Amino acid sequence: MQSWVKRSHTDTAKRALNTTSLFGTVCFKVQTVLIDEEVEMVTHCCSLIRGPFKSLQLFGSRDCSSYVSRTRYLMRLKEDDEACRGALQSGNVLLYHKLAPLLRQTQRGRYQLHVLQATDVKGILGKLGKDEQLLNTSVLIGCSDSDIAQFSLDVGSLEKAAVEEMCGGVFIDLRKAFFLLKGPEAPLVTKGQALLRWHQTHAYCSATGQPTQRNQAGSQRVCLTNGTTYYPQMAPVVIVLLSDGRRCLLARQSTFPLGMYSALAGFCDMGETMEETLRREVAEEVGLEVESLQFSGSQHWPFPQSSFMVACHATVSPENAEVNLDGVELEDARWFTLEEIEGALKRKPPPQSTKGEPTGFWVPPSYAIANKLIQEWANQQKKL
């Protein structure tokens, strides 16, 4: 049956499919990509190639999990500028203004990410008399559960209040936004910001001083003069909760909010393993020798720049648990009992305007991986 389909049309159909989002919206994309008289033929070709639209999936993904399909889809968008531009046209866009994300308040007063369609963004740009090309400066940050490519875009060149009014949202500083958002929205908003910030600070090659050019997805930049490729980077950090079997060690820097204590953390030196960093940081900051360690999890941490936090539990012997503080970085470090930790986990952070020491110490909020380490330690101790 396929023999009567002209090869050129089959190829055109394949190209059209390659510029669509993962599922759905095929008819729309075909119509935008092709001239009218080709649409019917191409639509038929599409069904021959992929089967009916409803079951259309790229990469033969009926056999794969949807996670694998989405991952492969994103991988291709990073490699294929044209496909990425196509995905952007029907994608979801998170707006930022000078790196502050756009949130909206629900009727119950809760804050959510304000996710816009690319067509809405174009409408806003048009109304504000800006070139639609600004949309093309978006960077790819993921793929939604409904298989729509997700992008982030900084509209810092537009008037903030005007965009807020048109969108019915508000741009909120990331530190606050991170605290207000729940579930997967928090890491998504930080990823979007981190990638935009990386592009804003890597416009030039550090070897030649010449401009670098990004790919459409924003997953890399290339120096036009010497061809060096730059990729977005995170600085690796080890964060560790020390235990002497009975108590855990928390510390504070003078720059922390009043009363907050956290796990020890430190940047990896060039060439170090995670284990070496952990051992060194503990020795440097509190003068203790680690006996054993156990990996717990990891987190991208956007403050003040992008860090890749690797979280571990570690033990020291109770006989050698006397803290010898490095006063340069830390203001205080103390051993805390399970009872004290349980109290701190329940305590809410004091309002920022609070003057003087709050009554009782508190620990980082749940979105910080330090909190997870502390929770894990407390749960473990309760079992003993």
Ligand SMILES: NC(=O)C1=CN([C@@H]2O[C@H](COP(=O)(O)OP(=O)(O)OC[C@H]3O[C@@H](n4cnc5c(N)ncnc54)[C@H](O)[C@@H]3O)[C@@H](O)[C@H]2O)C=CC1
């Ligand atoms: N998500 C979480 O739960 C927590 C995250 N953190 C984060 O961990 C990171 C590291 O913690 P610190 O105790 O401050 O590290 P640290 O103990 O290594 O000390 C910071 C110092 O290390 C030097 N340094 C070396 N490489 C650096 C790099 N790539 N970037 C910045 N400074 C570098 C600088 O002199 C800086 O003053 C911080 O960004 C902090 O925000 C800290 C505690 C909890």
Ligand SMILES: [Mg+2]
């Ligand atoms: Mg440190």
